[in-house]
Amino acid sequence: MKKLVVLVFMFVVVAVQAQDATIWNKVHAFITKPEKVDTAFIYQPKPGFSLGLSSSLQKAGFDLDVNFKIKYEDGSTLPCRSTYGLSESLCKKIGFDLGYGNVGFGYGFEVGPRSAQKRSSLGLNIKGRTWGVHAEYYRISNPFTTGIVIGEEGNADYWEDQWTTEEQAVLKDFTIDGYYVFNNERFAYPAAYKIGLVQRHTAGSWLVTAHYMQGNLYNSPEAAHDSYNLLDCFFTMQASIGGGYSVNFVLWHKDPSGPRDKGLRNVTLNLTAMPVITLANYLKTTSYAYDVEGHHTGERISKVWCYPMPNYIGSAAGSLAWGRFFFSAQFTYNRFYFRSRDAVDVSQLNVPDYVGNVRFHGIFHDWLVKGSLVYRF
Numbered sequence: 001m002k003k004l005v006v007l008v009f010m011f012v013v014v015a016v017q018a019q020d021a022t023i024w025n026k027v028h029a030f031i032t033k034p035e036k037v038d039t040a041f042i043y044q045p046k047p048g049f050s051l052g053l054s055s056s057l058q059k060a061g062f063d064l065d066v067n068f069k070i071k072y073e074d075g076s077t078l079p080c081r082s083t084y085g086l087s088e089s090l091c092k093k094i095g096f097d098l099g100y101g102n103v104g105f106g107y108g109f110e111v112g113p114r115s116a117q118k119r120s121s122l123g124l125n126i127k128g129r130t131w132g133v134h135a136e137y138y139r140i141s142n143p144f145t146t147g148i149v150i151g152e153e154g155n156a157d158y159w160e161d162q163w164t165t166e167e168q169a170v171l172k173d174f175t176i177d178g179y180y181v182f183n184n185e186r187f188a189y190p191a192a193y194k195i196g197l198v199q200r201h202t203a204g205s206w207l208v209t210a211h212y213m214q215g216n217l218y219n220s221p222e223a224a225h226d227s228y229n230l231l232d233c234f235f236t237m238q239a240s241i242g243g244g245y246s247v248n249f250v251l252w253h254k255d256p257s258g259p260r261d262k263g264l265r266n267v268t269l270n271l272t273a274m275p276v277i278t279l280a281n282y283l284k285t286t287s288y289a290y291d292v293e294g295h296h297t298g299e300r301i302s303k304v305w306c307y308p309m310p311n312y313i314g315s316a317a318g319s320l321a322w323g324r325f326f327f328s329a330q331f332t333y334n335r336f337y338f339r340s341r342d343a344v345d346v347s348q349l350n351v352p353d354y355v356g357n358v359r360f361h362g363i364f365h366d367w368l369v370k371g372s373l374v375y376r377f
Contacts, residue, residue, distance in 0.1 A: 052374030064362035144169035167223035192270035204247030233286035242276030
């Protein structure tokens, strides 16, 4: 919390000093300068501070299947599958958003029943009419479920079981998204998400996007012990590029008649779909080793590059402007698959010699519903 206060204080000081100090002139101009637009479609209020309160619901999931074979001395094999999943409990957060011009900063923390680990999120975004960048970090802790399936269903050797850890596993996620809008003189992509731009009439545009994501799922040796794990901790890193289409439907608009114009001024609905291709798809796994008494004795790490995969980013938002108040309801969804190219080198894992042909595939996904009430000073 102390670090958060310091960051917010520095953000405010920089924005205020930008008004007079020569050293900040370029920074201030970048944050606040009006952009060249078709004023029949886009209205740009004078830049200023804004403060918002937010409430959100979020679910994040990590699911992985590991297929392998048990090899017998006579040369026969038995197909097996080990499964992993992070339980998707609903995370309820409240927070605040502080903005100035095109730049915004947000922080959220969990409310309600708490788990063993703190759940929080931190975000910084620059949302302009032509381009924008959004960076976010969050952490969530939930029980971790593993399972084992041996043989094929219907056969005499078929067996399966499942185990849920009592200790919480921790999922950490960091993402950076960037976008570029082609029809940037008539279409204001951020209009339904922030208070800095207003869409006067319905318009849309093609977009291109770049997305970087890294996720880390940590499962402690104590929690992993006695569960059916070939693998215990996971780290994924994915870099994607793609594009899609976004449209703002303006359901109501009235130009302000003064600086403190009251009453309903604008209602906008945004829909955005952006499929992407994940070109860099990397997975690092950790495998714990135990002695006969169950004590953790070490770990092995395997690093595998996965196939490029088609993935998806989507969002929807609705906004309502009333005088200097701005209300926005947003929904975002991210889905990222990964799959090993070839059999994993079992020498990198703590598995018996009779285990081979280890392959895996999985999915990392999350969705978020967020409501914000913002006041523009």
